[in-house]
Amino acid sequence: MKIHFLIPILLVCMLIGACEKDLFVKDIADEKVVLLSPGNGVSLKAQTINFIWEEVEDATNYRFRLATPSFDSIQLLLIDSMASKTTISFNLNPGIYEWQIRGENEGSNTGYSTYKIFIDSTSDLSGFQLVLSTPGDSFYTNVSKPQFSWEGLPIASEYNYKIVKGVDFENGELFTSKINTDKTSLTLTKALENGFYTWGINAENDNSKTNYSTRFMYFDDQVPGKPQLKTPTNGELRNIGNTTFTWTTPSDNGSPVRDSLILSTDSLFRSGNKYHLVSNGSYTDSLARGITYYWKMSTTDRAGNWSGYTTPFNFTIQ
Structure with a gap:
């Protein structure tokens, strides 16, 4: 009997300890940063x-x-x-x-x-690392002639820009010839082709230069395919309020994609819309009975390309 009596007490203590750990943040006012x-x-x-x-x-x-x-x-x-x-x-x-x-x-x-x-003061650039501003690292874009920018160094006389296809900055194929500039930004004049790129900037003066600072980017201007709606089918009458939406998304060899589902009680989707970012080909929602619903979908990739909406389906929960 004692054992049975102690178990609930121990459980309560454990729960209280866990709650305290989550709810109370330690006061660090007396600590010091070294x-x-x-x-x-x-x-x-x-x-x-x-x-x-x-x-x-x-x-x-x-x-x-x-x-x-x-x-x-x-x-x-x-x-x-x-x-x-x-x-x-x-x-x-x-x-x-x-x-x-x-x-x-x-x-x-x-x-x-x-x-x-x-x-x-020094005129030696070898101890500096150039700080890149835009685009961010591992950047996906559908802008074919993007702008690149970086923070300037007062003792630099010029900057050298280089962009290569792929991820091997040292040995990769140059997409354009190297560009020399005394500015801290430039816009490509040659349109990018679909794929991965590595770009970098270094600074130099008459006496020295920095190493290249580099980042990756991916260009993709291919519009993804629209999802294919499966269930609920168009015009379907359903007897349950818990509804699972299913669809298939066409394969895409470009940048990663995500699907969006819009659900409405308005056939023209002018009001009462619910927007859902969805994945894995299915989404479940609890819906009220006695209402006709309309749904449509679209796909957007990480570079910003949009498929446009599918033709809407409608169904009724009886």
Whole structure:
């Protein structure tokens, strides 16, 4: 009997413990972020600076701030950014800076830990990493002549753009000849062909150059096929309110696709529409009786190509 009496108590305790873990967030106000690199008071050449700090237990993210010349006599707050990891990188021009970090979670935050650094002038680009802006990495697009942009470096005299077919940037086939520019953006003049590309930019001056910074992209201008509606069939009378919609989606060799289903009580879909992103060829919905419903579908791929809508089907729940 004692064993049977203890089991419910143990279960309740376990449930309470689990709830407390989910409902209560640890207060980290008394914790401190330990800054690792760059150290306090160090002098560095102008380059890409990697800021690194120790993880704070129970912190879910970190607020990074950078000011010049200091937070006590601030002239310019250059960066106020959130990071989920314990490192972040920026290109810095010559000057005096302070950087600081605090840990945060849903309920509290630590105080700021602050270090001062000095950035000396240099004409050597080899320590820099060019920061690419747009398009984002692993980008899908149906724009045949996209624009590319990146952050400039004050000591760079020009930038070299390169795009190759496929994912082998070093040895892949050049899609266009290399492009030299003193701007920080350019638009392709040759239309892309369907497929994967790797593009990259480096900076150079009379004395040195950076390595290439690269990203992947995929161009796809092929319109996906429309889904083929299967059930409920057109004009069907149904006796149950729990209705499963089924369809087939034509195969597509381009970018990934997703299907959309629109359900309405209006034959022209002017009002009362329900929109559903669906997958795997089926979707189930609980529907009211005594109503005629209309449904149609379309397919969109990740590059933004749209199939258009299917011819609507209608069915009635008796």
